[in-house]
Amino acid sequence: MRMAVFDDIIDSLFETSGTLVALFDPQDILRRSNAAFRDAYGLAEDETLSWAQIVRRNFEQRRGVAFTTDDFEHWLTSARSRRGKIPYRAFETDITDGRWLWMTETVSPAGWMLCIASDITELRTGERSLRQDRDSARKASQTDELTGISNxxxxxxxxxxxxxxxxxxxxxxxxxxxxxxxxxxxxxxxxxxxxxxxxxxxxxxxxxxxxxxxxxxxxxxxxxxxxxxxxxxxxxxxxxxxxxxxxxxxxxxxxxxxxxxxxxxxxxxxxxxxxxxxxxxxxxxxxxxxxxxxxxxxxxxx
Missing domain, CATH: 3.30.70.270 (Reverse transcriptase/Diguanylate cyclase domain)
Structure with missing residues (x-):
């Protein structure tokens, strides 16, 4: 199989996969994403926004990230203190259409970040609750309660x-x-x-x-x-x-x-x-x- 054909197959599978996939550069600007990711976070195909711009627009439009706070700046400060700081992390998150996602972030030595999210909405409620409790405990162990940044x-x-x-x-x-x-x-x-x-x-x-x-x-x-x-x-x-x-x-x-x-x-x-x-x-x-x-x-x- 020629490499060009192989690349076309990979591109097609990437775009049509139900798994959310996105690639951010070292400045945390979105460089590539598939349809599932764009649909979840309200993005057009040709947009190259930063992660902060994406979540800010989600907050303003009440679409994408399911926020549980009215203080966006405090949320952003806290999220930035954890995002991309270690080579790999996984956590549970939800979006405004009611879905729960299992999100992984893999960071290369050069600072590129690959985000992959799978729909786990159908998991048993009890299992999801255990995941949430674990994620909440991990976040609490790493976060300064007052400022929202790392402790x-x-x-x-x-x-x-x-x-x-x-x-x-x-x-x-x-x-x-x-x-x-x-x-x-x-x-x-x-x-x-x-x-x-x-x-x-x-x-x-x-x-x-x-x-x-x-x-x-x-x-x-x-x-x-x-x-x-x-x-x-x-x-x-x-x-x-x-x-x-x-x-x-x-x-x-x-x-x-x-x-x-x-x-x-x-x-x-x-x-x-x-x-x-x-x-x-x-x-x-x-x-x-x-x-x-x-x-x-x-x-x-x-």
Missing amino acids: RRHCMSVLQETVAKANKNGAGEACAVLLDIDRFKQINDSFGHQFGDAVLIDFATSVQRNLRPADSFGRVGGEEFMLVLPQLGPAAAELLIERLFKQVGRPGCLPSQPNFHYSFSAGLTLIRPGDTPAEVYRRADAALYEAKMGGRGRQMSA
Whole structure:
């Protein structure tokens, strides 16, 4: 059989399969999908939207993803903190036409993601309930309840995996960054803890909005957060942090206090072959301390 004929058969089967299939590039833009996927998520054949654009439109049109919240931005921040962060994950999800799907995400070393979803609506209700309970428990174990991003446990797991990759092949660059909201105790004392929580949520949402799909971001304690940036050297990481300085905590970020603004400090370190997660964290923490002592609202490297 000639390769051209074989390719035509594969293309035909791909397009007509009842299984939902989609391919996203490293920037999380949809590059190919079959009819089943497009029908489920309300897409035209020639659309090349990002995943965030797809789910945002689903939310606005009440089609596709079955949302259980009215706070889309918080949902998006939480979903982005998990999407594409590990080579493979599987989970159960539902869509607005009443179907339940078993979704898998497979991520290549270059950052391409293959999404495959099978209809599991006909599974026994009890079995589906067990799956939901398991997925909910897994999500809860990885997610910070207040901000919706990764919690300390998940952050350290991602850091450990990134360090292991650096030790295994020594190829590519990666950085870790600790971020800390400046004078957070004063914010709590002046405006109250509920307002302080709003600052934490705004910070998490604002930072997450500026990250690549491959970047990991989580809250590691109090007002301290961590970034793990794969395939990004120190110079590029510094530029990212400078961009965050300009966009995060600006006046008007919280409507209840129009003149309020806040800043943060950052400690950056390169993940090197031979490192341990504890060593990486210690260096980033030392750099963060230096940034704090140097006047806050700045970044330092170690």
